[in-house]
Amino acid sequence: MKTQPCFTLAATTLDAPNALELARFYQSLLGWLMVREEPGWVEIAPPDRSAGLSFQTEPFFTRPRWPSRGSEQQMMMHLDIEVNDLSSALGHALALGATMADFQPQSDVRVLCDPAGHPFCLFVRT
Incomplete structure (x- = not known):
């Protein structure tokens, strides 16, 4: 019988118009560490380095609408x-x-x- 490969959630990634700005918001909100920063990509994680949040600059980012409405993002x-x-x-x-x-x-x-x-x-x- 074939064994299932191991899967570990490493991060959840949020698109944003500016990855660094949104990462700084969540870093301050959660008190987490910035563990990687490069142009258009930032990662933050809790002190134990478990699953964190990543942020990606998306030039065509459209703000989501909540609660949702028919034709909006x-x-x-x-x-x-x-x-x-x-x-x-x-x-x-x-x-x-x-x-x-x-x-x-x-x-x-x-x-x-x-x-x-x-x-x-x-x-x-x-």
């Missing part, structure tokens, strides 16, 4: 970020340049958009 994915204090985490994210999404579907989760428009959620695990 839809959100293809989002990040769920666990925090220990929703109120202070929200304030921190907003101070770094995030914006609050108009639609908030849950009272215990805050949906925000990063500076490039990617939605992400902050939540406290209950």
